[in-house]
Amino acid sequence: MYRPEIKVIDCTVRDGGLMNKWQFDDAFVKQVYESVAAAGVDYMEIGYLSSESAFPRSEYGAWKFCAEPDLKRIIGKEPKKIKFAAMADIGRIDFNDIPPADQSSLDMVRVACYAHQVDAAVELAHHVMDKGYEATINLMAVSTVTGRELNEALDDLGKSRVPVIYVVDSFGNYYQEDIEHLVHLYQEHLPGKTIGLHMHNNQQLAFANTIAGIIANANYLDATLYGFGRGAGNCPLELLLSFLKNPKFRVRPLVEAIDKVVLPWYRKIEWGYSVPYMISGTLNQHPREAMAKMDADHRDSVLEFYDRVASQPV
Incomplete structure (x- = not known):
């Protein structure tokens, strides 16, 4: 499946960090950074944007906050090799704690919200866009809301300036036909916007459902190395790049990262289908x-x- 407009976002550090409170050392994050950049991945979601007044550093690792000194340590002295993204949860980041984009190594802020939080999500997304960042809104847990609630949320999102809206299978509940329906529903309510996909692997369908969304014309795709993520994990990045057939992608650097830094974590904090x-x-x-x-x-x-x-x- 080759489509040049497709963008791939690696979420290994951000989603994997949900398993260990982002207690990754720099060697782990640097290896993921070097490998996904060498593989041709478009964005690396390196963690969360959170206010340190809400989350103590004594308990949470650096990638709960994505402070600029921490980002600079990973980049090193050479030019940055890949675009960086961070996720922001409604109510867990003070607007004033987000620097202007020209003072940050981050390129994109991905706002995560539930259907009843859409107004707040749009406000935050517009705020970061006005500061110079790219933005997405990731609408979570849509399998738990009524059709009317989802339609209303999508209509509100359609009025926003946010260019990318995500279908998120938060509980790993969906099947192929559900993803096809949702992508088409989002397209109907969000003309002119790009649809993204973030799938969970509870039923061993994260990869299959991502493929279903691609066929339905979703173009922003989330995945993680070896499916590293909370609980059942996510769509495996190495499978996704193998499927996409884009000549810019290389799978070997991903296998190197899995071998060097991901499998050691798997032996300590197991994730994936169970x-x-x-x-x-x-x-x-x-x-x-x-x-x-x-x-x-x-x-x-x-x-x-x-x-x-x-x-x-x-």
Whole structure:
């Protein structure tokens, strides 16, 4: 699938950091940076933009904040090799804590919100655009809202200046036909805007659903090395680049990063498909209970987990 307008965003550090509070050393982040740049990836989402007044550095690593001195350490003395993105959650970043783009190594701010937060998300996205950044809005957990709520949220987003709006399968609940429907729905409500995809792998469908979205003409694609991400993880970046067939992409640098720095983390904090994550995905539930199960001493007693969460009211 070769389409030159497609942009690929690596989310390894940002999404993977949800598993360890972004406690990555510089060697890990530098290896991801060098590898995804060498692979021809368009953006590296290097972490979150968060206010340090809300999150103590004693508990969270540098990539919860993406402060300029930390970014400069990763870039080094040579020119930056890839565009940097950071995610901002509504209510977790003070507008005044975001420097103008000409004072930052970040190129893009991705605003994450729920349907009821669209007005605040547009305000934040417009704020960062006015400061010189590219911007997206990632509309989360849409599998939990009614059709009317989603349509209203999309209509509000359609009135904004934000050029890229994301379909996010937060709970890994969707199938191919759902993604096709949502991409077409977003296109209907958001004429002139680009649609993005961020898929989770609870049902081992993150890659397949990303392909479905590509075929439906989504052009901003999120993925992570070896699927590194919270719980069941994400669409694997190495699979995605192999599928896209764009001659600018190279897979070997990604395999090098997986070999050197990602697999060692996998041996310490396991992510990816498992029965508890499958259960949370099929039941359209937040993965927090499945994550707690995977961290428990009795993690292998999956029948008990199924009976307990399946009996909870929807």
